[in-house]
Amino acid sequence: MAQPKPLTPSVEAVVSRMRGLDAALPARDGVAVFNRVYLAVTEEVERRLRAGAFPDPGAATALDVRFAERYLAAVDAVADDRRPPACWRPLFQFRRHPGVRPLQFALAGINAHIGHDLALAVVDTCRALGCEPAELEDEFDRVGELLVALEERIREDLMPGPDLLQIADPLTHLLGSWSLERARDATWSAARALWALRRFEDLAEEFTERLDAAVGLAGRMLLTPLPD
Template structure:
């Protein structure tokens, strides 16, 4: 299996499509996050084409570097090489039965935002120029927030009993709406501003240290305690369709304005 790396945003979408199709064939839940990530990438591409960003060339460069970190981790995992700890944990859970769709999405978001995003931003910047990126960086938050309501609608289609179960438990606010994606991305931005200051010979150690923190968050998402885990298992039993059908359903996500989020407190890394 070739270690594919993109050079354009069109290639990013092409390679994500290939992973999605492979995941459908293999009935592998890795394709769930990949499907959501593809839609985010597509909206960024539209933003670049429509002049949303102050520096479109820089934004595409960030997008490609960001995506290549995911692609590298995916192909390392598939070829039995060692990706970062947080991606290895996420991909391993993608091959297991019990995680619900939302957990698969959160594990991918956790690894890609909390680890990869800050690194990608720093790699296109210098200590003097990184704050020139902040305005365009914040525009990504708008794109993400406009996808959330559509994602929630898809999740309800996959497990129709979700709303009833959460209301019955009295925990609905604790599961999906406590923190916004903006909060998670603020943590990634803080890391970017710190990472860009590091000399080259200290960067790998910083990435490894960050990876450990992000993996701890992943473990909380995967095992949030007996009570919550029990509810998640009940939800899992009532999820509709095969993994491939869930990937297809998630691929129907609509781009809608919203202020909600599916990010949980455990998925936010502030520093």
């Protein structure tokens, strides 16, 4: 559960790194699909920070940057031929699979980032700011609201074929098996549990590993190759 090495000093720098990835990756690459989604979220966070929409902009910035660092660290691990966390492995393994649709890549990345990274980012931020998770709840909720709204847009933009899929379509089943809102609620509980366990390193490490594995399993199911 160690905090990753700081990669970026600001939300603006995070946005710059994601734009660089967007320019470098093939458009159909699964990581590129997720990166575009996450870039849109981070650009909106940056815009709202500048507009004064967060009650505590310092805490919101700290949480957003530490959250992004988890994803960027996974990208760098793969680039360096190191293993990323289990939650990210399915996306990197299936990123070029022709049977996986763009919507699946987007949701699998969101699953990894929300289900695992966000809980650890809350703990990272609490340690950095010397605060309790409850003091970050407003910032957590505002970022979560942005993500939920974006998920709806993602489903509209990346949904293949007609707007309403037939109930027998396998993608319909996959979409119904995962909810960002439920994942966000579970993440807040996980963050509070990890904070409570921070003085019990063995238990905290075991909890983190199990969370990572469980989120990775959900991601693997989301990336089930589907027929055309």
